[in-house]
Amino acid sequence: MTVLQENYNCVLKNIEEACKKSGRDPKDVTLIAVSKTKPLEMLRDVYDGGARHFGENKVQEMCEKMEQMPEDVNWHMIGHLQTNKVKYIVGKCALIHSVDSLHLAKEIEKQAAKQNCEVPILVEINIANEETKFGIDRTEAMNLVKEIAKLPHVKIQGLMTIAPYVEDPEQNRQYFHQIWQLSVDIKNQNIDNVTMDILSMGMTGDYMVAVEEGATLVRVGTGIFGERNYNI
Ligand SMILES: *Cc1c(COP(=O)(O)O)cnc(C)c1O
Secondary structure (H helix, E strand, C coil): CCHHHHHHHHHHHHHHHHHHHHCCCHHHCEEEEECCCCCHHHHHHHHHCCCCEEEECCHHHHHHHHHHCCCCCEEEECCCCCHHHHHHHCCCCCEEEEECCHHHHHHHHHHHHHHCCCEEEEEEECCCCCCCCCCECHHHHHHHHHHHCCCCCEEEEEEEECCCCCCCHHHHHHHHHHHHHHHHHHHCCCCCCEEEEEEECCCCCCHHHHHHCCCCEEEECHHHHCCCCCCC
16 A cells, blocks of 8 residues: 555544544545645545545646546535636536635536536635635625525535634634534525535544534545645
8 A cells, every 4th residue: 555545544544533433424424635736646546545536726737637537536626716717617526615605606507507517516614704714704604505596507515614724623623513503504494406415624634523523525635645835
């Protein structure tokens, strides 16, 4: 087994552990290998180790990698998405995690209608109200969900959040719990065209806590591929 495959398996094991601790079924949690900035060889390595879900945050990088990787990869757009780039990924990626405005959702609707396909999305919540982060305020989430729900080709499947960077992951437990609660509140509204089966939360530093608090998708980059170097 390669180093990256060992890392990948180690994260899977930790997820299992967190599931056991919180009485959850590990089958309900999917690990996304966040491969942004990493070369194809590394993606293939982790793919050979069993990974079928990859996360990227730039449209062009994702599209290039899509062409080079096997067809059975599920691609997750996890980064901020500009409306003029939507057309390149609609119909191609498994899930768009980062929808935080009606404007963006309408562009997705337009492109999806053109291609006659349905586009699964998550609504991104800025849970700690950090100015540096994308995502919508928790208090505005319900209204945004109701508006996006009217778009027939856009399928809201849940919520996504990027928690603050913290030394101690326990500090983020409150936020993960709030996102879970918000998803329950939205689910209870029984909004047409909306399901709340997915919670995308938890990264290298805090994914175990996120799983304990109900994450169904965790996005781990550094913990699998190592530190990213943005200077090359
Ligand atoms: C980069 C990134 C991750 C992975 O972060 P790590 O700390 O390296 O695990 C997860 N989610 C999003 C949205 C990201 O941009």
